[in-house]
Amino acid sequence: MSILQSFLLGILQGIAEFLPISSSGHLAVAQNLLKLDDVPILFDISLHVATLFAVVIFFRKKIVLLFKYLFRWIGRKELLKSESDLNSDVDYLTGNEEYARKTIIAVLLTNLVTGIIGVITSKFIQDVPIKLTCVGFIITALFLLLSRFYDKHLASKEKANKPISKTQALIIGFMQGIGTLPGISRSGSTITGALLSGVNKESACEYSFIVSIPAILAAFLLELKDLDKIASSVGILPILIGCLSAFCVGYLSLSLLMKLIKKGNLYWFAFYLIPVGFLGIFLLQ
Numbered sequence: 001m002s003i004l005q006s007f008l009l010g011i012l013q014g015i016a017e018f019l020p021i022s023s024s025g026h027l028a029v030a031q032n033l034l035k036l037d038d039v040p041i042l043f044d045i046s047l048h049v050a051t052l053f054a055v056v057i058f059f060r061k062k063i064v065l066l067f068k069y070l071f072r073w074i075g076r077k078e079l080l081k082s083e084s085d086l087n088s089d090v091d092y093l094t095g096n097e098e099y100a101r102k103t104i105i106a107v108l109l110t111n112l113v114t115g116i117i118g119v120i121t122s123k124f125i126q127d128v129p130i131k132l133t134c135v136g137f138i139i140t141a142l143f144l145l146l147s148r149f150y151d152k153h154l155a156s157k158e159k160a161n162k163p164i165s166k167t168q169a170l171i172i173g174f175m176q177g178i179g180t181l182p183g184i185s186r187s188g189s190t191i192t193g194a195l196l197s198g199v200n201k202e203s204a205c206e207y208s209f210i211v212s213i214p215a216i217l218a219a220f221l222l223e224l225k226d227l228d229k230i231a232s233s234v235g236i237l238p239i240l241i242g243c244l245s246a247f248c249v250g251y252l253s254l255s256l257l258m259k260l261i262k263k264g265n266l267y268w269f270a271f272y273l274i275p276v277g278f279l280g281i282f283l284l285q
Contacts, residue, residue: 005036005238006239007245012026013026019269020188025140050246080097098163102165117174131281135183141270142270143185144269145270191205
């Protein structure tokens with residue numbers, strides 16, 4: 001793999017990881033077009049880890065609060081209340097310690113379900129034909145159109161403005177598990193699952209990315225056994241260039257998605273994914 005190819009793949013990962021269009025699916029299509037058939041899956045996961053750093057930096061305040069409250073919880077400290085309880089714009093993920101504890105439980109439950117599904121899907125995702133990946137694009141588009149259905153028919157302030165429940169966490173975990181399949185967007189499926197289960201827009205988007213942190217790290221650790229293979233087949237410098245471009249572009253696309261989700265415009269990407277999916281089915285080999 002050349003430095004230019006890794007740079008372009010990093011940009012693609014940075015755009016597609018946060019916009020709900022499936023980064024793994026787009027990387028698979030790009031590698032197919034570039035005839036990069038021998039790239040180990042660890043390279044793709046390395047790009048995911050690069051964009052993961054963008055998530056950590058973007059949501060650093062919430063992540064620090066979650067760890068702070070987690071350590072207080074482990075130390076059996078008494079619950080702290082926050083002034084945000086008196087604020088109509090309360091943050092339902094980390095607005096106070098009670099909400100943060102519920103978020104921590106939700107993250108664990110979500111990733112437990114995702115992990116179970118991921119163990120099953122990991123046995124065959126590397127051998128999925130490129131045409132099935134393109135089918136995944138169309139499935140993602142259907143998820144995004146469902147999120148539009150939420151906006152029009154299911155949105156309820158009384159229902160949505162609450163911390164994430166255990167049931168919602170399980171639903172989101174199932175949807176995130178589906179998002180491990182090629183062509184199906186992890187962010188698109190988890191945000192849709194959160195919205196349809198009654199989570200408000202902002203919390204759905206933020207939770208979708210916070211909950212991805214342990215999932216992506218776990219996938220990276222599982223593939224570390226191929227570290228020597230990726231160094232020999234791809235090269236250290238292309239890996240670094242690809243990860244750097246993925247991180248920079250990823251931070252910008254994450255900022256864009258947060259604005260779009262607040263306006264309820266997530267479904268826009270369905271009108272991109274549907275024609276791309278059908279084109280891939282008919283044209284790619």
